[in-house]
Each structure stands twice: as C-alpha cells, then as structure tokens.
Amino acid sequence: MRALSGRSLSLEFRFGLLLALIALPVLTVTGLGAFYSVKERSRYYEEYSLAVAADLLRANVATYRTPQALAAGGRSLAADLLGRHQIGLVVRDASGASLVDAMEARIPEDIMAQSVSSGDPVEWKSGSSSYRILAAEAHLGNGSPVRLVLALNIGTPSAVQHAYQSVIIIIALTGGMLIVTLGLILMQRGLEPLRRMTAKTRDITASRLGDRLGIEDTPAELRELADGLNDMLQRLQDSFRRLDEFSSDLAHELRTPIANMLGQTEVALSRARSVEEYRAVLESNVEEFHRLSRMIQDMLFLAQADSSEKAxxxxxxxxxxxxxxxxxxxxxxxxxxxxxxxxxxxxxxxxxxxxxxxxxxxxxxxxxxxxxxxxxxxxxxxxxxxxxxxxxxxxxxxxxxxxxxxxxxxxxxxxxxxxxxxxxxxxxxxxxxxxxxxxxxxxxxxxxxxxxxxxxxxxxxxxxxxxxxxx
Ligand SMILES: Nc1ncnc2c1ncn2[C@@H]1O[C@H](COP(=O)(O)OP(=O)(O)OP(=O)(O)O)[C@@H](O)[C@H]1O
Ligand SMILES: [Mg+2]
Known part of the structure; x- marks a missing residue:
C-alpha cells in the first residue's frame, strides 16, 4: 500500500500520469475539431453539387418543349444522375403531377415544401440513410413551369460518425502513448544528474568526507541541493576533524605527565626509601593529578561547548x-x-x-x-x-x-x-x-x-x- 501512496510515487510515474492526463483530452478535442470541420466541409460540397446539378437540370429541362417530351426523355437523364452521382430526381408539372420520378425513397411533401420555401437544401433521414434535398423551379421550352426535386444520398451518418470516432480514439490513444513514452524517455535523461548525485552520495563514507558532489554539469534546480549537501559535508568534515583533533590532543597531552609520574613512582619504588621521600613523591603525584583533573574538566567543557546546540x-x-x-x-x-x-x-x-x-x-x-x-x-x-x-x-x-x-x-x-x-x-x-x-x-x-x-x-x-x- 505504501508504495502507492501519493507521497512516495516516483517522479517518473507522476510525470507520465500528468502527460497522459494532458495528452488524452487535448488529442480528443483536436480529433473532434477535425471531425466537425470535415463534416462541415463535406456538407458544403454536398450542397454545392446539388446546386450545380440543379443548374444543369434547369438548362436541360429547357430543351424539352412539352411535359410529354420531358417525361419521355428525362427518365434516362434522371437514371444517369442517380446511377453516377447518387442524386435522385423528381420533376413535377404545375399541377403537381409527376413527369419524371427517379427517386429511391419517398420524400414527404412537407420536407419538399421546406426546401421550396427556404430555397436551400434540407436534410432528411429515412431509415438508415440520410438525404440532402433541394427543390428548384425550372421552365420547359414552351415556358411552362416545372418543379425539380433533387435528393443526394449522403450515406448513413451513424456509420460515418462511428468510423470517425474510432479514428479519433485510435489517434488519442496512440498519440497519448507516444507522448507519454517520449516524455518518460526525456525525463529519464533529465533525471540522470540526480541519479549520478545519488550514486556519489552513496560512495561517501566517514573516511571520504573530503569528497564533494560535482556541480559543473548539474542543472540549476539540482545545484542548490548539491550545494546544500556539500555544505553539510563540510560541516560533518569539520566536526569529524574536531573530534579527531580532540582525541589526539588529549592523548598527546596526557602522555607526558603520566610518563613523568610513572617514572618518578618507579624510581621511588626501585629501592627502600625514607618516609619523607615517599611523601614527596606522593605529594608531587597529587599535584599532578590535580592538574590532570582540571585539564579533563576543561576538555569536557570544551567538548560540550563544541557539540551543544542548546541555547x-x-x-x-x-x-x-x-x-x-x-x-x-x-x-x-x-x-x-x-x-x-x-x-x-x-x-x-x-x-x-x-x-x-x-x-x-x-x-x-x-x-x-x-x-x-x-x-x-x-x-x-x-x-x-x-x-x-x-x-x-x-x-x-x-x-x-x-x-x-x-x-x-x-x-x-x-x-x-x-x-x-x-x-x-x-x-x-x-x-x-x-x-x-x-x-x-x-x-x-x-x-x-x-x-x-x-x-x-x-x-x-x-x-x-x-x-x-x-x-
Ligand atoms: N595576558 C597575557 N600576556 C601575555 N601572554 C598571554 C596572555 N594571555 C595569554 N597569553 C599567551 O597565550 C597562551 C595561551 O593562553 P591560555 O590561557 O589559553 O593558556 P595558559 O594560560 O598557558 O594555560 P591555562 O589557561 O590552561 O592554564 C599563553 O600560553 C600565553 O603564551
Ligand atoms: Mg590561561
């Protein structure tokens, strides 16, 4: 459990998670944007081709003098339009009677009326297919008006949407993975100085307190840490040096008086002495012991002063x-x-x-x-x-x-x-x-x-x- 708790997560893991959290929504939004702009673009082309088809038809219809001629010749034209361009066509005379009908679906009257009144194409859904419908006025050669209704099959919107959706998901996932992987590789490189620093600190022991962390090729953010650690090493080294000096000073200073007392006492013991002679040696020893005990007290005081942090x-x-x-x-x-x-x-x-x-x-x-x-x-x-x-x-x-x-x-x-x-x-x-x-x-x-x-x-x-x- 501890390894997963928020505080101990590795920097790499956090960074990766962050990248993923940023990359996924950004890529998804970008994909959706692309999808809607493509959709908008194809709608424009669909309406444009309907308008072009309507213009061509108007010109074509004018070459037929009578409704009968149109009904006879227009059918093959409509079949051609439907077969080649997925555009269905209905032509009606002024009374509403159908002259040409090449339409795969039955378009409701109100939808047609909508396009007539607005003059623009209308979208209409029938079953699994969708159509863009444009109604336009035209005139026969003899001047009598006819109505053209064109319907462009624009396919199954849900299928198109699904196709786009999966493309977006694939782009978001692979893109996200790519970003996270590249980010982690960069991060690993970025963390290299930290790893080197860790290895170096592991190498420093009491006997190698003189070593310092190199800061030449350390990035600015780590330099402060390295400086802090180096300062700490300096303080530790100073303390160790003081401790070293303290014990060697003490040993050095104790050696002479103890050797003197030892020599004096041994000489005194080497043969029988008078009481006065023994007394003299003991008195001299007592004096020396006093001096030694004063010194030890002083040293203790200095050692405490050295190490004490308390105010x-x-x-x-x-x-x-x-x-x-x-x-x-x-x-x-x-x-x-x-x-x-x-x-x-x-x-x-x-x-x-x-x-x-x-x-x-x-x-x-x-x-x-x-x-x-x-x-x-x-x-x-x-x-x-x-x-x-x-x-x-x-x-x-x-x-x-x-x-x-x-x-x-x-x-x-x-x-x-x-x-x-x-x-x-x-x-x-x-x-x-x-x-x-x-x-x-x-x-x-x-x-x-x-x-x-x-x-x-x-x-x-x-x-x-x-x-x-x-x-
Ligand atoms: N007032 C002074 N006049 C001249 N020299 C001095 C004076 N005070 C200190 N010194 C010199 O500084 C040295 C160190 O003084 P310090 O008081 O630390 O040691 P000490 O007096 O020799 O020994 P301790 O104080 O431990 O009995 C002395 O040995 C002496 O040479
Ligand atoms: Mg003194």
Whole structure:
C-alpha cells in the first residue's frame, strides 16, 4: 500500500500520469475539431453539387418543349444522375403531377415544401440513410413551369460518425502513448544528474568526507541541493576533524605527565626509601593529578561547548560585580606578586553569570601570570558598538609574540615563555583562552586580543548589552 501512496510515487510515474492526463483530452478535442470541420466541409460540397446539378437540370429541362417530351426523355437523364452521382430526381408539372420520378425513397411533401420555401437544401433521414434535398423551379421550352426535386444520398451518418470516432480514439490513444513514452524517455535523461548525485552520495563514507558532489554539469534546480549537501559535508568534515583533533590532543597531552609520574613512582619504588621521600613523591603525584583533573574538566567543557546546540540561559548580569568577585578570588595571588588592579565602569549585559565569571577569571589568571611583580592591571567596562559592552583586561609584560597571535585561542597552545612564567600559578595547559572563546561564542559575542611587544597586552570580551526592561 505504501508504495502507492501519493507521497512516495516516483517522479517518473507522476510525470507520465500528468502527460497522459494532458495528452488524452487535448488529442480528443483536436480529433473532434477535425471531425466537425470535415463534416462541415463535406456538407458544403454536398450542397454545392446539388446546386450545380440543379443548374444543369434547369438548362436541360429547357430543351424539352412539352411535359410529354420531358417525361419521355428525362427518365434516362434522371437514371444517369442517380446511377453516377447518387442524386435522385423528381420533376413535377404545375399541377403537381409527376413527369419524371427517379427517386429511391419517398420524400414527404412537407420536407419538399421546406426546401421550396427556404430555397436551400434540407436534410432528411429515412431509415438508415440520410438525404440532402433541394427543390428548384425550372421552365420547359414552351415556358411552362416545372418543379425539380433533387435528393443526394449522403450515406448513413451513424456509420460515418462511428468510423470517425474510432479514428479519433485510435489517434488519442496512440498519440497519448507516444507522448507519454517520449516524455518518460526525456525525463529519464533529465533525471540522470540526480541519479549520478545519488550514486556519489552513496560512495561517501566517514573516511571520504573530503569528497564533494560535482556541480559543473548539474542543472540549476539540482545545484542548490548539491550545494546544500556539500555544505553539510563540510560541516560533518569539520566536526569529524574536531573530534579527531580532540582525541589526539588529549592523548598527546596526557602522555607526558603520566610518563613523568610513572617514572618518578618507579624510581621511588626501585629501592627502600625514607618516609619523607615517599611523601614527596606522593605529594608531587597529587599535584599532578590535580592538574590532570582540571585539564579533563576543561576538555569536557570544551567538548560540550563544541557539540551543544542548546541555547544558553541568559539573564541580565551586572558585569562589574562579577569582576569584583573574580578579583577578590585572586586577591592572595595579587598580594603575593604586589599587583594592583584598577577597575573602571559598569554595565548590565545579557549573559550566563557563571560562564561570564569563568571567562573573566581565565583572562585575569593570564594577566596575573604574565604581569611583572609590582605592576598594575587595568579592567574596564564600557559600551562599544551599539548593543555591545566591551570588557577589557590589560596587563603590562613581555606581550604575545606576533607569530603566536593567531594560535593563542587554540586548545593546548602555550606561547613561548609560558613555562618560565608558570611560576606559582602552576603550569597551564593552554586551554584557558580556548574556553574564553567558546564561552563568548555561546553568548553570541567574541573575544579579541592585542599585544605590543614589551608593552601592554589587552584582551577584550564583547557581551550583548541587557536591554532595559520597558514599562
Ligand atoms: N595576558 C597575557 N600576556 C601575555 N601572554 C598571554 C596572555 N594571555 C595569554 N597569553 C599567551 O597565550 C597562551 C595561551 O593562553 P591560555 O590561557 O589559553 O593558556 P595558559 O594560560 O598557558 O594555560 P591555562 O589557561 O590552561 O592554564 C599563553 O600560553 C600565553 O603564551
Ligand atoms: Mg590561561
């Protein structure tokens, strides 16, 4: 049943049906038109030959001087007319007496009277035959009037009609079939690019996501579909690539710390150690485990951000108080390095509070790590383009190398000198800015970085402004 339901009918079947639905009535109407025009034409010729015959007869009748002469000689003329041209003839004198009668059928008086009064031929049906009848006046040689009645046998109309009908049906059916067949052949050719496209998509597997559907010889209607499919392939390929990078990054980054811990632990176990020595190894391991677990959490966050399509719960967030909270959290570290933090401006933005805090914290942690001891950081909040609020975090320091600039937002990217500046904050994984970027994208915003060598480094977060609630 399903194969026949309206939705799943093949295009070819629909097209064929459509052609048949168009071709049959069109051909039938054309055939009927031809039939009626032929019928009209033959009627004209029939009337014309009757008129010619009447004229000839008039001239002929005038050569007979008396009714008697006509009755004697006219018979053979009438028989000739009837035999050769299927025209029956009756000639009557003024009193109505028949002088010549060569008529196969008895024509009723009223039919004759009809033709007399109109002067035109009348059609009359008798049994299975039909006649066209013309009555005309003529004069004998002596001037006395006679009436001519001519009847042309026009055959059996129903037989003629039947013959035409079957011709029309045959033309409509064969013509229709021809049109449908030719249409289907053309359609099959037209659908060839679609078939090629289908075959091509079947060939594309996870390992061949780089393949694209060719659009050079694709018709315009299919080009859009091919473009759409190619875009989809591009997105799939990107996702696969990200997944690939993600797992290889993860494996690569886990290898070194785990190898280090393994080596350290094996060395410690290779001979008897003092309690202090064991403690030192365990403490170092704990520190490393903390780092690893932080990294795994960060990676999980990025993986979720990568794959999640769901919209964030955005609420009006007072940015300044979030900055204050983050700075408060970093207070001990700031005190330790003797770093001051200047804060300027405030604004309400549409954001997820915890994620905004996390982005600010990641920038602040970088700024603290890279700023020299005793320096000053600058955090400012101000409107930028209409509808957007810019939060800038500026720190002095050695800056970011120009070569590093394009990479700093990539996962696991650590700039040159990152290890030296690691210091007390612990060596980073290079995930902080990737997370900031992911968070800003989740907000529909963005993050930018500027850095002057041996000058100021400035990161800017662009948040959508919270629209003031209108009464
Ligand atoms: N304020 C800054 N000043 C100078 N360089 C910076 C600054 N912020 C980031 N960078 C450079 O960008 C790199 C990437 O920063 P990111 O925050 O992603 O990683 P990280 O701080 O090294 O590690 P993590 O944030 O995961 O602890 C850093 O290694 C550093 O080289
Ligand atoms: Mg960082």
């Amino acid at each position: 964030l719960d955005l609420e009006p967030v007072e940015l300044r108080s979030q900055v204050d909270k983050v700075v408060e959290f970093y207070e001990p570290l700031l005190d330790e390095k003797g770093i001051r933090v200047l804060r300027n401006g405030s604004a309400e933005v549409k954001a997820n509070r915890l994620l905004a805090q996390r982005a600010i914290a990641n920038l602040l942690s970088n700024a603290v790590r890279h700023a020299p001891e005793g320096s000053t950081l600058d955090i400012s909040i101000a409107p930028s383009e209409p509808g957007w609020i810019a939060l800038k975090v500026v720190n002095p320091g050695r800056g970011i190398a120009v070569d590093d600039m394009p990479w700093i937002f990539q996962r696991f990217f650590r700039g040159r000198g990152a290890d030296e500046t690691g210091g007390k904050t612990g060596e980073g994984w290079g995930l902080g800015l990737a997370i900031v970027k992911a968070i800003m994208e989740m907000h529909g915003g963005r993050v930018t970085a500027e850095s002057a060598p041996d000058g100021m480094t400035c990161f800017t977060l662009y948040f959508p402004e919270a629209v003031a609630a209108t009464g």
